[in-house]
Amino acid sequence: MSVAMGSSRRLPTRTVLTGGGVLLLLAFALGASSGAYAISTAQLWGVLRDAWQGVVAPTPEHLVFMNIRLPRLLLGIAAGAGLGVAGALMQGLFRNPLADPGLIGISSGAALAAGITIVLGAWLLPVLPRTLGSWTLVSMAFCGGMAVTFLIYVLSRSEGGTRMALMLLAGIAINALAGAGLGFLSVMATDEQLRSLQFWLLGSLGGARWSAVALVGTVVLLACAAALTLSAPLNALALGESQARLLGVDVERVKRRAIVITAFAVGSVTAATGVIGFIGLIAPHWVRMVAGPDHRIVLPASGLLGAALVLAADTVARTAMAPSELPLGVLTAFIGVPMFLLMLRHYRNRI
């Protein structure tokens, strides 16, 4: 609406960040209390108080919460925050509100590596465990994402530095190639392998355990902190690369950092959860609609909103068709695709 009137209405920074925090808390409370074993609000308070005081109460709600639900919720927060912040970074870097972390190949590279591990694992790595959430799969996926991102980065180098249009095209080509590789693998796969591959490709927080939470959480936290240091240069980049350079911004360094941060954040998240689509696309967009395009707000608020969205989607994924669990990517796509189409309408004059 604000575009039509040509006037900008923005909520104050504090309101936006508080609102994002409240949304995240609500999603956390909802996710904590609902599930196969329902935990009432009163019980939840009790468990949280006990956990805070270091008391280990042998109640079932305590066991369920501390061993199953809390790691899952925390992995969801890390995943959502990582994807949201990475999405904001990529959109700022490509100067395009329709950009997505997948553009630089992290998800497709991770997916291809995961596919290879799942389908060809028995032959390539016969001694290692290859189940969902296992360290073999996680590290293979992480390395795959990194390798493909690096390949796309190298392909987009030209004399004057990194050309973003080249990067976009290289990304599209490599993503298509990875898709073809996955298609080939799915033909070779047994039914059981196909099922785990499918599950991985649609994302799930089901593999959450404390070790993964600690690792992914740490990487995402560092990535978010590093991303915030890029907010002012990203604002300058909105004027175009040459104007940003005239404002003293080292554009190549900003690009390199944004890509490395995104690769680590999305690479670690995807390795642990599979491909969770659309969060990186829609979270920054929603923030920009209420808070304006200043990256000093868009980056942190996208992290909060992304985390809230993933927690909410995961809660639905766990409960909607209980006892069976819906893939998380299905739900984020159900929210994300209509949003994406609305955005296309909104930006149709600028593409």
Next chain:
Amino acid sequence: MTLACIDAGLSVGRKRLLGGVHARLEAGRLCAILGPNGAGKSTLLSLLSGQRPPTSGEVRLDERDIAGHAHAALALRRAVMPQESAVAFDFNAEEIVALGRLPHRLRPEADESGIVPAAMALTGVSALATRILNTLSGGEKARVHLARALAQIWHPRPDDASRWLLLDEPTAALDVAHQHAVMVLARQWAARGVGVVAVLHDLNLALRYADEVIVLDQGGKVAQGPAADVLTPELVREVWRTQCERVTSGDGSPQFLFGSA
């Protein structure tokens, strides 16, 4: 306090955009770069701004190769108003002007918060502060970008390093009143010691406001000197292939009447 081209040129592939230009600009003066379309005016401006390194010769700021000045240090004392600039996302006018203060974010001025509003007032865009830049008219956008450039070099540097304001066709999208308002502003900034360099198409604006002009044609310098000395009907005929008559306006400033004589 000088910005100088020494035999500077720029070629892209085999195509020579600019070649062998010698020019010496002084801080505190307003210099207009003139020439027909494709003469290399914007190319010369991009060499002077350090935006592009020359492929031959050298550009020197204060007697030092401009490539030797760090980008961040240059940004504190040299601002460029672009000819056209597509801005990503829905930034409003005030946020765009505030980007001019980005180079100073680590060492803000005492009156930092007042600089952006003051710069916007100077170019007459205060009322547009909350309007989204991409919805403004071409002339309004130009004045917002001018305010951004002014905000960037608002105060003299503590080390008294020369400040430079480079304007790429600042008046192209403006109505007559705003064209003159912008040129008056450019003169005022020159009077305060800032070196102002403007690419202009309007020879009459150059005659009225510029201390000095550089005339380019086909990628080379044709003439440089005081506007009234350089800009003769003969030169205009030779460079622009247009007939004109030079008259003197009421205030004594020479002006051209085109298409006559």
